[in-house]
Amino acid sequence: MRNDSPRWHTYESSWPTYNGDGFSLSEIHLGKQYIVSGLQKNMSSYMGDLPTISWPDIAMGSNYLLNLRRDRVLFVGEKSFPEGWQHDHHIAISDVSDAYHVFKLAGDAALQQLKQLINLDIDQASASLVRMVGQHELIIYRHQEEDTFLIHVLRPQAEALWQYLTTKS
C-alpha cells in the first residue's frame, strides 16, 4: 500500500504574508464567527443594530453580519452568543469561529486575482457573499478599503486556497 505523505508538503495551518504582483495575501483573525439562521426580522432583533454586508458593500468596524442567504448570516466580531436554538427569538446559532480561516487579499491586482477563481464584478450586486469555487464554498467581501477583500474559507480547504492564490499561472 502506498504512502502518500511525501506527495503533500506539511500543512502547518498558518501562513506568512505573501506579496504577489500587485497584491498581498495574509491570514487575519477576526474574533468570533457565528452562523445565525432565521427570518431576517428575528435575526435583526436578536443581533442588534449591526450592518449587514452584501456584495459589493465594504464592511467597516469590528462587528458586522455577512449576508449568506435570505435566512442566514455570518456574524463576525467580538461579541459572544449562546449556541443552539434560541426559542424566544426563533433563530439558530452555531459557533464557527474555528471552522473558517480568513485571508486578506489586498492591492490593485487583488480583484484580478479573485477573477481567476470566480465570476466577480464590482458592478454586479449580489445579496449573498457566498461563492462556489470548485468544491470550495467561500465567503468573499470587501473590508475597510475598496481594494481589500476578505475571504472566509473552511479550515480543511484553506491550504488549497492559499496555494491556488499564490501559485503563478
Add this chain to the structure above:
Amino acid sequence: MTSFRHTSWGQVDRQKSIPFTYHGKAMSGYAGDTVASALMANGETIVGRSFKYHRPRGFWGASWEEPNGFFDIQVGQQHFTNCQGTSTQLLAGMSIQSINGFPSARYDIKGGLDLLQRFMPAGFYYKTFMAPDWHLFEPSIRHMAGMGRLNGENLHADSLSQKQFRNVQTLVVGAGIAGLEAAYQAAKAGQRVLLVDDKANPGGSYYGGQGLIEEQASADWIAQRLAALQAMGAEVMLSTTAFGIYDHQLVALAQQDNLTSTSKLIKLRVEHLIIATGCIDRPLLFANNDLPGICSAHAARTWLQSYGIVAGQRIGLAINHRGYAELSKQFTAAGAEVVDINLNNGPISAHGWRQLKSVKQGRQQHQLDSLLTSASLTPVLSLWSQAGGQLKWHAQWQTMLPADGPAWCHVVGSAAGHFGDAECLHSSRHYAQRIPHKDTAFVIVNQQPNDNQGRQWVDFQNDVTSKDIALAARENYTSVEHLKRYTTLGMAIDQGKSSNINALMLMAECTNKPVAAVGTTKFRPPFTPQPLSMYRGKSSGKLLNPPKRLPLEQEHRHMQAALKEYGGWLRPAWYGTQAWDQAVNQEVLHARTKVALLDATPLGKIEVMGPDAKAFLNFVYYNNMASLTAGQIRYGFMLTEKGVVFDDGVLTCINNHHYLVSCSSSHADGVEGWLEAWRQDGHNPERIFIHNTTAQWATLTITGPAAKSLMQSMDWGVDLDNLAHMQFTQGSFKQHPVRIARVSFTGHTSYEISVPSSQAKSLWHTLLEQGKPFDIAPIGLEALSVLRAEKGFIIIGKDTDGETMPQDLGFAGPLRNKTQAYIGDRSLRLEKAQGTNRQQLVGITVNGQQPLATGAHIVTGELENKQSIGYVTSSYFSPTLNAPIALALVKNGHQRMNQKVTVFNQGSQLIATVTQPTFVDLEGNFIDA
C-alpha cells in the same frame, strides 16, 4: 499553384526576416506571416495529404476554415501537433513538418492508395473489416489514419495557462467592418463594450486592402472606429477567439498570441452578444475540385492583402456571385494574369497531376495554375446556433441564415446575410433590429453537381465526395447525423465548416426533399480546436483536486504516519516505518487489548435546530428518531426515495430543539445538501435550520478496553461514570467546550471527543500524555477498517451498492414497526424490495491466511455455466482471529448461512463459507454497555 510574394503588397514587416525549416529545408518568412503564407511565399504547393486516399492538397482557406494544411511544429523544446497553417503565426526557429504523409506531403508513399479509391467508398471500413474481428484491423488502420503525431518527449506539459472570469454588458464578436460599427453604436449608446476578434489585426476582409468604406480609405475608416471605441472606453481584444456559448449567457474566449505564449481562457458573462463573424466561401463542386491550386476566393484575397501572396501567375476566377467584383482588378494589379470563368456557360472540370494545370468548360480549356472559387457565401453562425438561435434555409442564395433566436443575441453584417457593404453597415447600426434582406443584392447561379468528369470533393479533409453522399442516401443513411457518421463528413478538425452546406444540398437532391427538410447538425463548442492545457488554468497537479487537511496533520507526521486520501481528506493510514500490513495488524491488536487513539475529525457534524427538528429528522431517517430524548444517541440509516441506503451514522439529541447528525466523513457535504433539500421541500423552512459545523470541531476517538479508565482519569468538567453506550454529554476541556459521545466504530468501548478545531493539538497531546499509563497508541484508517469489518460494521458505498436496502443489511425492524412516514418508506414495500432473491450482507470465511480479493465473485455452477450470485465487498486479514475475513453481498445470503460457496477471481476459485457478518465478539461484550 505557383504562388509568389509581391514586392510591396501585404502587411508583413519585410525588415524582419523569420528563419524556419520545412522538412529540414531552411526557409524564411517575415514578421506578420502565418505558417501558410510563409510556405506559399517559398513556393510550397502541396502542404497536406487527404485523410483516406492521401490525395495531394494545397491551402484552400484563409484562416480557421482551412481543411488541408496542418502541421507538426517544434519550437525549441516544445512540440505542437495538428497546427493549422493559416491560423498559426510564424515564429523564428520553427521546425515544420507536414502530416499524414510519409516522408512528406509532397512525396507521400501512401499516395498510391488513391488508385484503390473504387474499392474504398464511404462505409467500406464497416463492410470490409467485420470478420473475424474488427479489433484485428483496428491498430493498423489507426496507424495509417490519424493526423499529426505527438512527440512524447517534447510535450508542452509545463506550458502555462490562465483562467479568468469577467462580465461585460455587450460583447461583439468579430472586428470586421460590421463588428466595428456595431461596437461603435453600442458604445455610443452607453454600453460597456468588449470587441474580440480571432485575428491579430482588426478590419476583417478589409485588413490590408485598398478599398473604400463609405467613400473613405478602408484603413482610415477602421482606424477612426478603433479610436472612437477607445475614447468611449470600449475594450478591443485581438487574437481572441469566442469559441463557445454555454448556459446563462456565458461566452468562452480563448486568447493566445502565438503557439508558445501563455493561453488564457476567459469565461465571460454577457448581457448582450452581437455576432459579426462574417461569412466564408462555399466550395464550388466540380470534377477534381481538390487539386492544389484551387482555393477559396476569400482566402486568396486575404493572402494578397495581408501577406502580399499572389495565389498564382495565371489565375482563374470561378465565382458564382457578385461578391468579389474587385478581385479581377486586384490580382491584375498584383501582376497576375486573370481569367474570368462564366459559370453560366456550364460545368467546369479541373485537370492536372498533383497540381492544377487547366480548367475545362465545354470545349474551352484555360491553362491556369490557380483557380479562385466561391459557390456562394456561408454565414458563420456557429455561435448563434450554440446560443439557441434557429437557422433557416435561403433557397435563392443556397445558404443558411439566422432565424428566431434569443433576445440577448443579435447577428449583424454578412453573418446575417447582409453581404453588401452598405447593407452590412446598416444592419450593424441597427443591431438590435431584424433588418430584412435585399434579395436582389446577392445573386448566384444554381450549380448542379456533375460527376461525369471526375470526383467532386465535398469534404476535403475527410475525403468525402458527392458519390459518397449519393451512396449514403442509397443505403438510407439520410439523416444528417447518420450521413456524418457513415461518410465521416464534417468530422475531425474541420467540423463541416466548408462542407456542410454542399452536403445538405446533395442529400436533398438525392432524397428529393427541400434542403430545409434535410436539416443540419447542431453546432457545438468549441468553434475551433482549443488546447486542453488552456482549460486547466492553475488546476493541475496538486491543485487539480487537493484533499482537505486535518488540523493535526503535523502531529500525525511527527508520529511517522503514512498519509493517504480517504473520502477527499488526507488522513493517517497507519503509523510507523515498518511494513504497512504489520503496522495495521499491530494497531488492530492494540485497539482490541489496550486503548487506541484515532483522529476522526472528518466525521460529518451537522446541526439541525428548530421546533420541527425532531419530526423532520424522524422523516429523514429510516429508524425511529421520534423517541430520542436529550443526551441519547441512535444509529440510523438515511434512505433515498427508492429505499436505497444513502448514508448511515448516529443522531444525537442535544435537546428537544437541537440535534447533531454525525454522518460518513466523505458524505458530509452530500448529507447536508440532502437535509437542506428536504427541509425546503415538504417542511416549513422557518421552523428547521441546518448548520454544517464539520470544520468547527476536531474529533478524537479513544477506543479499547482501557478507554473508560482513561476517560475517567481526566477532568472533563462532567461526570462520565454513568455515561452509557449511545449517550452524549457536554463538558469542558481547558476552558473550551467539549462534546463527548459514547459511540463505537470498533465494537469496543469508545468515546468520541470533539473540541473546537483550534484545540485539537492540545487535546491530542493531552490524551497521549494522560494515556501513557494505559499504553495509548494512535491507529490509522486501515486499522479502523479491519476493526469495523471484524464487527460487521459496514462502510456505505463499499459494503453497499446502488440497490442495497436496510433489510438487506439485517435492519428490518423499522420497516416492520415504524408508523410515521419516512423517506423511502413506500419503496421498501414494493415487490422488488420484498423479493426473496435480493443481495444481502453476509460474512465469508476461508481457510488459510490469504484474504479474498475484494470484488471477487461468489458463483454457482461450473465452467461456462458459472453465474455470479454476489461479490466480496470488504476483505481483510483479522489479526484478532489470525484468519482472513470478508463481507459480501450475496443473493438470498441470509438463507445461505454456513453453506459452502465458490469464490471466483481472475480465473482461480476456492471454497468459502457463508457466515453471519460479525466475526469478533458475537455476544457484544466488548462494548461495556
